[in-house]
Amino acid sequence: MFENLTNKFEEIFSSLKKAPSLDENQVNEGLANIRQALLEADVSLDVAKDFISKVKPKILGKEIIRSTSPGDMVVKIVHDELVSLLGESNTDINLNAVPPVPMMLVGLQGSGKTTTTAKLAKYLEKNKKKKIMMVSLDVYRYLQKSS
Numbered sequence: 001m002f003e004n005l006t007n008k009f010e011e012i013f014s015s016l017k018k019a020p021s022l023d024e025n026q027v028n029e030g031l032a033n034i035r036q037a038l039l040e041a042d043v044s045l046d047v048a049k050d051f052i053s054k055v056k057p058k059i060l061g062k063e064i065i066r067s068t069s070p071g072d073m074v075v076k077i078v079h080d081e082l083v084s085l086l087g088e089s090n091t092d093i094n095l096n097a098v099p100p101v102p103m104m105l106v107g108l109q110g111s112g113k114t115t116t117t118a119k120l121a122k123y124l125e126k127n128k129k130k131k132i133m134m135v136s137l138d139v140y141r142y143l144q145k146s147s
């Protein structure tokens with residue numbers, strides 16, 4: 001999922017960076033594409049809207065679009081806001097509870113939940129010396145019927 005988002009952001013930024021100057025329309029188009037990329041990466045609509053509403057005035061307000069390398073400035077602003085959205089520091093997983101400690105991974109179909117669960121299990125086993133039990137608990141699972 002992060003790879004997809006990275007690829008989309010790279011595409012958006014490379015077209016913004018190519019432009020020697022940016023006008024409001026180009027910025028708006030870039031922001032619409034960023035919003036779309038966030039939504040496709042399963043970011044909630046409210047968070048995506050909030051993200052854009054924070055980034056937009058920073059880009060349009062500070063003479064950024066008239067600076068010598070507007071694309072780079074846009075990248076920096078979006079980067080800083082993403083860091084602030086995701087959290088500035090790493091927080092360890094809190095396992096301070098009576099075992100078994102349940103963890104649930106949720107996400108869109110095919111977004112990598114099972115793979116991430118296995119990676120997480122391996123990490124916790126290796127680094128935190130925990131015993132892991134991995135179970136599938138789909139509320140619904142639609143199987144494609146073969147004809």
Ligand SMILES: Nc1nc2c(ncn2[C@@H]2O[C@H](COP(=O)(O)OP(=O)(O)OP(=O)(O)O)[C@@H](O)[C@H]2O)c(=O)[nH]1
Nearest residue numbers: 001002003107108109110111112113114115116117
């Ligand atoms: N490139 C890449 N592929 C991944 C990553 N994580 C998972 N995949 C692949 O994405 C596909 C779906 O991964 P799953 O872990 O089965 O996803 P899921 O969310 O459990 O899927 P469902 O249970 O069907 O909803 C598989 O082909 C994985 O190999 C990743 O970090 N990078």
Ligand SMILES: [Mg+2]
Nearest residue numbers: 110113114115
């Ligand atoms: Mg799965």
